[in-house]
Amino acid sequence: MTRVHVIGGGLAGLSAAVELAGRAFVTVHEAGPACGGRARSYFDRALGARVDNGNHLLLSANAAAFRYLGLIGAEKTLKGPGAPVFPWFDLEAGLGWTLRLSRGRVPFWALxxxxxxxxxxxxxxxxxxxxxxxxxxxxxxxxxxxxxxxxxxxxxxxxxxxxxxxxxxxxxxxxxxxxxxxxxGGMACRPWYPAEGLSESFVDPAVRHLELLGGEVRTGARLSSIEAADGRVTALSFGEERVALGPEDHVVFAAPAPVAASVLGPFWPELTVPDAFESIVNLHFRLDAKPVLRGMVARTGFVGVVGGVTEWAFVKGDVISVTVSAANRYTARENEELCATIWGEVRRALGPVVAGGLPETPPPSRLIREKRATFTATPEQDRRRPGGRTPFANLVLAGDWTQTGLPSTIEGAIRSGVTAARTSGLV
Ligand SMILES: Cc1cc2nc3c(=O)[nH]c(=O)nc-3n(C[C@H](O)[C@H](O)[C@H](O)COP(=O)(O)OP(=O)(O)OC[C@H]3O[C@@H](n4cnc5c(N)ncnc54)[C@H](O)[C@@H]3O)c2cc1C
Incomplete structure (x- = not known):
């Protein structure tokens, strides 16, 4: 059987690997200590809790993501209200409401x-x-x-x-x-998120699935360079270790855009990749106990917030996790000050639906700034995204930064992995 080397164990790499498993010997080479990339869970010692690097929301329209979850047997690991309902709170107006989209295409909800x-x-x-x-x-x-x-x-x-x-x-x-x-229509907009964590939904079941089908995952394996001749990649180097490729071997390159530029660029001068990035701030607050929620938030587990810094607040067990997108604008703001501001907003948005309210003093917290969370989704950056095909006959690209037609999303990453597997000709 052909051997496929997948570079990068984020969701794009895992998606390609899952597609190829059983049809080829698949090895995923992941630079970090675990797979998942920008969608991962970890145990935070300071908080004493397992958290996700950032809240991730999917919609039922994300067909590739749901298909992937089905393939790895994890489709039941997401939760959501089961209906297109979104509770919101406007901090400036002090007003809360629930948006209930109509199930079909006609937007009766707007009347x-x-x-x-x-x-x-x-x-x-x-x-x-x-x-x-x-x-x-x-x-x-x-x-x-x-x-x-x-x-x-x-x-x-x-x-x-x-x-x-x-x-x-x-x-x-x-x-x-x-x-x-x-x-x-609304049925395509039902929100979903991992019941337990990103790794429990998207990563660990994929790794188990791969291993069951004879694949392997190598962590701590950072691709440092390639060798190429006659339009083919002939060897991969991971620091001191050199892996020679046989004539049948393939590579799916699913590491981030800057790595593509530095590793593949010397052999592929025309390659352009997104080179401007936006950050996302996630702030996790650990409460003394799991809050008892009332109203629509008890059903959804999250609220959208406008008029402040906070954009989404998720309640997961005794942790309230806040997401702030396009967060480069907050780079100069100190963590402590952001934490106090956001906690004040969370108290206003969620306090009324938490039995007994929320404490005035911010609980223990962890702020994560994912500096390169996504490429900046401008028209100019979109034009810099390459397709999956490369000048190398045995190497294809995957990743949310490749030309998926979507911004950086789980759906885009997983779709790119499927496309890469199909482009390799092995599926
Ligand atoms: C905080 C946050 C919130 C988000 N929220 C959402 C959301 O709500 N909904 C949504 O759909 N999307 C969301 N996203 C985007 C989503 O997480 C990404 O689009 C997706 O995870 C990207 O997957 P990827 O495999 O393309 O890239 P990555 O996850 O970046 O995977 C690349 C992998 O390659 C590895 N690697 C790097 N260099 C090397 C090397 N030299 N050799 C080997 N391996 C290497 C990395 O360690 C990494 O594991 C969010 C992202 C962040 C950061």
Missing amino acids: PGGARVPGMRVAELGALLTLLRATGDRTVAECLKPGMLAHRLLEPFAVSALNTSCDIGSAVLLANIVRESLAK
């Missing part, structure tokens, strides 16, 4: 009397049509119409989906997400 965004006008929905028709360099901000639909739904949705501000974010990339989700 007066429906469970719509407070203060919105039906005419504002026209922004979605403008967005869906957007081409080239148009930004999200150029498509939105001022109003409460933009302020309380479309802007926060865009910033979370693109991890980029609306002023510079690509309308085309956002439109691709809208086409696959909102435009298909």
Whole structure:
């Protein structure tokens, strides 16, 4: 059987490996101590709790992600309300509401009397049509119409989906997400997240699945260089260790974009990759005890927040985890000050739905700044994304930064892995 070397054990690499397992001998070479990359769980000693590096939300429209979970037997490890419902809180107005999308394509939810965004006008929905028709360099901000639909739904949705501000974010990339989700109706927009953790859903079952099918995962294996001749990769080097490739061997390169530029660039001068990145801040607060939730948040386990720094707050056991996207704008802010600000916002947004309220003093916390969480989803960066094919006959690319048509997302990463496996000709 052919041997395939997968470089990088993030979700793109794991997805390619899962696709190829059983059809080839698959070895995943992961530089870090564990697989998962930007979607991983770990035990945080300071907090005394297992947490995810960052909250990740999927929608039921994420077909490739759900197919992957099915292949590795982990489809039951996600949880969600089972309906397209999203509780929100506007900090400036001190107002909470639940957006209940209509199940089908017709947006009955937007009509007066429906469970719509407070203060919105039906005419504002026209922004979605403008967005869906957007081409080239148009930004999200150029498509939105001022109003409460933009302020309380479309802007926060865009910033979370693109991890980029609306002023510079690509309308085309956002439109691709809208086409696959909102435009298909509420059933495509049911939110999901790992019941236990990202690794328990997306990583550990994949590694077990691979090993069952005779594959192997090598952690601490950082690809440092390649050798190539006659349009083929002939050897891979991991520091001192050199792995020679046989004539039938293939490589799926699923390490991040900067690694592609440094390792493959010397052999492939035309290669361009995204080179601007946005950070995401995640702040985990550990409470004394698991809070008793009331209302819609008890059903969803999360709330969307507008009008402050906080964007999403998830309640998982005794940990409240806050996500702040497009967080380069907060680089200069001290952790302690951010923590106090965000805790104040969490108390206002979640306090009323927690039995007994939330304490005034911030509980023990851990702030994680993922500096290169995603590439900046601008039209210019999108143009720098390569497809999966390369000048090497036996090497294909995967990763959320390759040309998936989507911004950096789990869905994009997993899709890229499937495409890479198919492009290799082994599937
Ligand atoms: C905080 C945060 C929140 C997010 N929220 C969401 C969300 O809500 N919904 C969503 O869909 N997406 C979200 N994303 C994006 C999602 O996590 C990524 O799109 C996805 O995990 C990328 O997977 P990947 O395999 O393409 O890349 P990575 O996860 O970066 O995988 C690359 C792997 O390669 C390894 N590697 C690096 N160098 C080498 C080398 N030289 N040799 C071998 N291995 C190497 C790395 O260690 C890593 O494991 C979020 C990301 C972050 C950081």
